[in-house]
Amino acid sequence: MRIGLTYDLREPYLESGLSEEETAEFDRPETIDAIAEALGALGHEPLRIGGIHDLTRALGRDESFDLVFNLAEGLRGTARESQVPALLDAFGIPYTFSGPLTLALALHKAVTKTIVRDQGVATAPFVLIREQEAPPTIPLDYPLFVKPEAEGSGMGIYGQSKVTDRNALDRAVRALRVWRAGPILVESFLPGREFTVGILGSGQDAQPLGVLEIQARSSEDQAAYGYLAKEEYDQRIDYRLVEDDAATQAAALALKTHRILGCQDASRVDIRLDPTGEPCFLEINPLAGLHPVRSDLVILARARGWSYTDLIRAIIHSALERTRGHPLPLERRPTHA
Ligand SMILES: Nc1ncnc2c1ncn2[C@@H]1O[C@H](COP(=O)(O)OP(=O)(O)OP(=O)(O)O)[C@@H](O)[C@H]1O
Ligand SMILES: [Mg+2]
Known part of the structure; x- marks a missing residue:
């Protein structure tokens, strides 16, 4: 099968001035090489596409793929991980991993926790602090855990994310806000x-x-x-x-x-x-x-x-x-x- 590979590489963003941590979600070339090699070993023809812009150009040229192996994390927007699968859905091209709804949901930890909790899955109680809001009174006992609501790869998460009093909580929220915009999740520490x-x-x-x-x-x-x-x-x-x-x-x-x-x-x-x-x-x-x-x-x-x-x-x-x-x-x- 002709299997396209969609991915966002770390290198162009590092070169444009983003830090190692800011690009932690994106892939290293050795990951793409390893997947291409494995696909070859399985008898398939791997075709490296790249990110959503490259995919758009490939589709515009009427390039065809039997399947897309999708690793693209996306760069912008609240549903950035959903962009490639949504585009592939529109073109009727099958792809690996979840569809746009699941990927957008899972990126947002508070929304995901609410949905799974509703189905009886245990998860730590939490408060969501939206982007422009001051940290409210948190009706939970310390220690608490402070983390970005929609990041991955441990971005913005350190030993100081566990806080034992209000001052430390305010400090952790401020530190996250200096680093990056976006909602913040405060949960009971497990x-x-x-x-x-x-x-x-x-x-x-x-x-x-x-x-x-x-x-x-x-x-x-x-x-x-x-x-x-x-x-x-x-x-x-x-x-x-x-x-x-x-x-x-x-x-x-x-x-x-x-x-x-x-x-x-x-x-x-x-x-x-x-x-x-x-x-x-x-x-x-x-x-x-x-x-x-x-x-x-x-x-x-x-x-x-x-x-x-x-x-x-x-x-x-x-x-x-x-x-x-x-x-x-x-x-x-x-x-x-
Ligand atoms: N409520 C909590 N109580 C205790 N530890 C927590 C809590 N939330 C997060 N952690 C710790 O922080 C780590 C990172 O949190 P989380 O998995 O939410 O972040 P992530 O950046 O999305 O991770 P990944 O690299 O898996 O994408 C967890 O693996 C765990 O060690
Ligand atoms: Mg994790």
Whole structure:
């Protein structure tokens, strides 16, 4: 199959002056190389497209793809991760991973928490501080956790994100506001064990790939698996595949969340235990990082004995099962010109 690859690379943004942290969501060339190599090893023809602007030009030239392997995070807008899948939907081209609604939802942690909580998934109570608002009175007990509502890759998350009094909370909110505009989430701090659960498949076919426990080596990192801990994971974090009772509960919670949100092909769900030992949903990543060495989903797959190609094969298999017979062939698409 001709499989197009859509992605946003880190390098052009670094060159334009953005920092390492500001570009943490975007991909490194080695990720695109690794996916292209895996697709080749699976007998497909990988075609590197790029971001939404490149995709628009390719579609304008009537280039055709049997499937698009979509990693594009998008740069602007509240639904930036949805832009590529929405465009592909309009052209009837099947793609890997979730559709526009799920991707827009999952980018917004407060909205996602409200939806999954409504379906009985435990999640820390929270208050959302909107962009222009002063921090209100927070009707929750300290310690609290302060983080951007719509970022990923640990951006804006450090040891200081855990706050034990109002002054520290105000400081953390101010620091986030200097760094970047956008709503801020204040939640009860979950002090227990942390897991990330990989899910593969869609709907009733979805299954957990495994549960990885994230164990910080220093007390500062125990507060949060944030940006710096993720960057220097090999010195700061131990990853352990776990199958105990708490891990089994975490896997069930992750699977339920993946299904509630209509995630497709793969996702990674972050979970932490509350003071009573109950697993609570932190957030879901329907476009989980796929760096061949350092991304959590890849570390998890490796711990399960899977190669990188095995992981890509499973994602492609899920996308093809789901979209079989679905796309409208090019010649049957209506035109209004
Ligand atoms: N309410 C909380 N209580 C305790 N720790 C928390 C809480 N919220 C977040 N954390 C910590 O901060 C880390 C990062 O938070 P979160 O997963 O929401 O951010 P992210 O940047 O979207 O992550 P990712 O890199 O997975 O995209 C978590 O893995 C956890 O260690
Ligand atoms: Mg996370």
